[in-house]
Amino acid sequence: xxxxxxxxxxxxxxxxxxxxxxxxxxxxxxxxxxxxxxxxxxxxxxxxxxxxxxxxxxxxxxxxxxxxxxxxxxxxxxxxxxxxxxxxxxxxxxxxxxxxxxxxxxxxxxxxxxxxxxxxxxxxxxxxxxxxxxxxxxxxxxxxxxxxxxxxxxxxxxxxxxxxxxxxxxxxxxxxxxxxxxxxxxxxxxxxxxxxxxxxxxxxxxxxxxxxxxxxxxxxxxxxxxxxxxxxxxxxxxxxxxxxxxxxxxxxxxxxxxxxxxxxxxxxxxxxxxxxxxxxxxxxxxxxxxxxxxxxxxxxxxxxxxxxxxxxxxxxxxxxxxxxxxxxxxxxxxxxxxxxxxxxxxxxxxxxxxxxxxxxxxxxxxxxxxxxxxxxxxxxxxxxxxxxxxxxxxxxxxxxxxxxxxxxxxxxxxxxxxxxxxxxxxxxxxxxxxxxxxxxxxxxxxxxxxxxxxxxxxxxxxxxxxxxxxxxxxxxxxxxxxxxxxxxxxxxxxxxxxxxxxxxxxxxxxxxxxxxxxxxxxxxxxxx
DNA sequence: AAAAAAC
Numbered sequence: 001x002x003x004x005x006x007x008x009x010x011x012x013x014x015x016x017x018x019x020x021x022x023x024x025x026x027x028x029x030x031x032x033x034x035x036x037x038x039x040x041x042x043x044x045x046x047x048x049x050x051x052x053x054x055x056x057x058x059x060x061x062x063x064x065x066x067x068x069x070x071x072x073x074x075x076x077x078x079x080x081x082x083x084x085x086x087x088x089x090x091x092x093x094x095x096x097x098x099x100x101x102x103x104x105x106x107x108x109x110x111x112x113x114x115x116x117x118x119x120x121x122x123x124x125x126x127x128x129x130x131x132x133x134x135x136x137x138x139x140x141x142x143x144x145x146x147x148x149x150x151x152x153x154x155x156x157x158x159x160x161x162x163x164x165x166x167x168x169x170x171x172x173x174x175x176x177x178x179x180x181x182x183x184x185x186x187x188x189x190x191x192x193x194x195x196x197x198x199x200x201x202x203x204x205x206x207x208x209x210x211x212x213x214x215x216x217x218x219x220x221x222x223x224x225x226x227x228x229x230x231x232x233x234x235x236x237x238x239x240x241x242x243x244x245x246x247x248x249x250x251x252x253x254x255x256x257x258x259x260x261x262x263x264x265x266x267x268x269x270x271x272x273x274x275x276x277x278x279x280x281x282x283x284x285x286x287x288x289x290x291x292x293x294x295x296x297x298x299x300x301x302x303x304x305x306x307x308x309x310x311x312x313x314x315x316x317x318x319x320x321x322x323x324x325x326x327x328x329x330x331x332x333x334x335x336x337x338x339x340x341x342x343x344x345x346x347x348x349x350x351x352x353x354x355x356x357x358x359x360x361x362x363x364x365x366x367x368x369x370x371x372x373x374x375x376x377x378x379x380x381x382x383x384x385x386x387x388x389x390x391x392x393x394x395x396x397x398x399x400x401x402x403x404x405x406x407x408x409x410x411x412x413x414x415x416x417x418x419x420x421x422x423x424x425x426x427x428x429x430x431x432x433x434x435x436x437x438x439x440x441x442x443x444x445x446x447x448x449x450x451x452x453x454x455x456x457x458x459x460x461x462x463x464x465x466x467x468x469x470x471x472x473x474x475x476x477x478x479x480x481x482x483x484x485x486x487x488x489x490x491x492x493x494x495x496x497x498x499x500x501x502x503x504x505x506x507x508x509x510x511x512x513x514x515x516x517x518x519x520x521x522x523x524x525x526x527x528x
Numbered sequence: 529a530a531a532a533a534a535c
Contacts, residue, residue, distance in 0.1 A: 081532065108534055131534040161532050250530055274532055300531050321530060
């Protein structure tokens, strides 16, 4: 199946081919013809399935006819986060290149002035987060009586975030006669109810079973004491072949702390969470996209839907509270048929969270050991208040020997991280029992390569940078990787289908950034 | 337990 068979016009097809795509993803193949016919669509699809283009492409086609009047937008797309809204706007820019569509991005944290000015001029496409949208409506800057197409994206997340009342209110302001496209990764009863309420005789499209991570993502779990977590992370960053990575924390505060820590250790990292000013959020995300930042330390604001091509790794510095968020987080890698690796660092008290995740994804996450670090057991009992936090056995002893420094000079977390000397040059190895029980699995598990294990980072041979290779060379390199992937899949006996392009990957995705390396190797493990 | 979103 080719894009040219879906009923899209030559201008859109031209824009698509310039980006390098030839083959639609399953959801695009199924949804685009229906949307072009003016039908409602209920799409059950995770991000990373090509969902965004499945509505932007036909919308560009439909909106090409007619013209918007002042303050009367012709279509409305609702997104749960500002970053996702901006990403959809980018999509319209890219594929609407040969159409003159006016677009307005209505998100919080940016000045009203520009957004209002755009509305005055008349927009074809309105892309908004609910809060700012309602605000502008109440100020009288938007008339919704001309909306012909409504898109509700990430409905289940809107539910999680408490946006449903806002959504119901906005939809109540729209004309009853309209086309509605409704997307959600999962279909809990509450979402189903909304879909029934908003859609008329929709075509239902399901492309990936919810809560199943893509087969292209290799997962692993390291258990470590809380105070060792940063050391484990640094160790993984240095032993893994990390090109770039999302690093998720559960709390905004910890995003800041970890970002500082990694920066002090010479890693090229940025931070992203919802309390940062919007301009900084946009700037950081762009820098990560462009590759001028290798590591993005972030909260769950970036867990869902953020689509950055060719991210090699995801690290869960904290085990997510919500098991579904785990699936979303690790879905930032292994996209578009490329492989990715996802490591989760769990503290002993995270046992129940890990259990919930493993239950959701229906399998155990393979464990890895970090050489030179004591690996505690996960705990599964109720975590009562006042219960003693699990501690390393050697903690007291190391405490005496550690370099003296005024206690008040540092936050408690960073002091704790100083206490172990071993670790930075050690390697992650699989749990022995796992190897003994299933030898064929251990071969492809997330163990660091042997030649990398006990040499310091700067002694390792430089990895070839793919950018410098001639085109043909790159292609053959990828073909090899494809074969490798198939072999590994066979060994895995993993029957989950691969979502994406298979081996037919557009050239631009193969463009790789330089490998991530600490700018300077820390000479001690000190935080300073 | 947290995060997200309007000023």
